[in-house]
Amino acid sequence: MSRYSIGIDLGGTKILTGIINKDTGEVETYIKKKTKKDKGQEKIIQKIINTIKNVLEENGKTLNDIEEIGIGAAGQIDREKGIIINAPNIDLENVEIKKILEREFNKKVYLGNDVEIATIGEMYFGSGKSEKDYVCIFVGTGIGSGIVQEGRLRYGTTGTAGEIGHIIVDLGGRSCGCGGCGCLEAYASRLAIEKRIIGALKKGRHSDIENYLTEDKPIKTSMIKKSLDNKDELVTQIINESAEYLSSGIASVINFYNPSLIILGGGLMNAIDYFYERTTELAKIKALPTPALAIKFKKAMLGDFSGIIGAALLKEYRKN
Ligand SMILES: [Zn+2]
Numbered sequence: 672m673s674r675y676s677i678g679i680d681l682g683g684t685k686i687l688t689g690i691i692n693k694d695t696g697e698v699e700t701y702i703k704k705k706t707k708k709d710k711g712q713e714k715i716i717q718k719i720i721n722t723i724k725n726v727l728e729e730n731g732k733t734l735n736d737i738e739e740i741g742i743g744a745a746g747q748i749d750r751e752k753g754i755i756i757n758a759p760n761i762d763l764e765n766v767e768i769k770k771i772l773e774r775e776f777n778k779k780v781y782l783g784n785d786v787e788i789a790t791i792g793e794m795y796f797g798s799g800k801s802e803k804d805y806v807c808i809f810v811g812t813g814i815g816s817g818i819v820q821e822g823r824l825r826y827g828t829t830g831t832a833g834e835i836g837h838i839i840v841d842l843g844g845r846s847c848g849c850g851g852c853g854c855l856e857a858y859a860s861r862l863a864i865e866k867r868i869i870g871a872l873k874k875g876r877h878s879d880i881e882n883y884l885t886e887d888k889p890i891k892t893s894m895i896k897k898s899l900d901n902k903d904e905l906v907t908q909i910i911n912e913s914a915e916y917l918s919s920g921i922a923s924v925i926n927f928y929n930p931s932l933i934i935l936g937g938g939l940m941n942a943i944d945y946f947y948e949r950t951t952e953l954a955k956i957k958a959l960p961t962p963a964l965a966i967k968f969k970k971a972m973l974g975d976f977s978g979i980i981g982a983a984l985l986k987e988y989r990k991n
Pocket of ligand 1: 836837847848849850851852854
């Protein structure tokens with residue numbers, strides 16, 4: 672009989688909750704809810720609780736069929752105590768999420784951060800499966816990475832290792848959400864790309880992407896992809912620029928850490944081959960010759976699901 676657990680990925684804009692078969696990595700059922708408009712902790716916590724109830728109901732399972740609950744949050748966390756210290760994008764601060772969910776469901780709850788769970792997902796059932804030393808880089812709202820050495824994640828002294836998004840690629844450059852200037856994620860994250868496109872349109876540049884945009888809807892990956900396919904000048908220029916910065920950050924990682932493999936994930940990497948190809952080609956050119964010769968690149972295999980699969984496996988990972 673298979674073993675199941677619930678995995679939750681609490682991202683910058685959404686909650687993704689799924690029932691995962693822990694033996695095969697299969698996502699049996701999942702629910703996605705937006706959090707953007709939610710203000711106040713109570714509301715978001717209630718939403719998390721509801722997704723768990725709904726996903727069980729939809730799958731026809733009860734809590735008895737589930738071994739535990741794993742959750743990963745985009746922000747600073749206390750793994751031991753199970754507290755979300757702060758998750759700025761979702762307006763959460765000092766939330767004892769482990770305690771709250773354990774009380775509600777009477778199941779053990781494990782907490783990680785978003786990059787950690789996505790890396791664990793790829794480690795067990797994705798592109799890291801047969802590898803031991805690699806770096807998983809996820810390009811999303813921000814840019815984060817998980818460092819895997821001898822099959823284990825490196826957390827660093829304060830548990831914050833892998834913050835590749837805050838590598839400084841432009842001294843005195845664009846301001847970053849961290850308070851600094853010139854950080855990689857201010858140039859190459861999904862958010863940065865969106866901002867650049869919208870900024871250029873406001874300044875009067877024209878682009879194919881205007882055909883898909885509406886007032887209240889954000890830019891979607893599919894729109895960027897369409898405009899690139901249509902050889903739109905503006906979108907191509909901005910994607911090229913981002914690949915230029917991202918490849919510089921990745922080349923620095925190759926030089927500094929000398930990994931055998933870099934796994935690239937996140938919506939844009941996943942959906943837009945051109946972005947992936949250009950970034951990896953440039954990174955190889957920019958890195959020092961010896962480590963560059965040994966580097967392999969792979970796309971993250973699990974797409975949007977790497978986080979929930981990894982969250983569902985947090986207990987398995989930590990007991991090893
Ligand atoms: Zn920064």
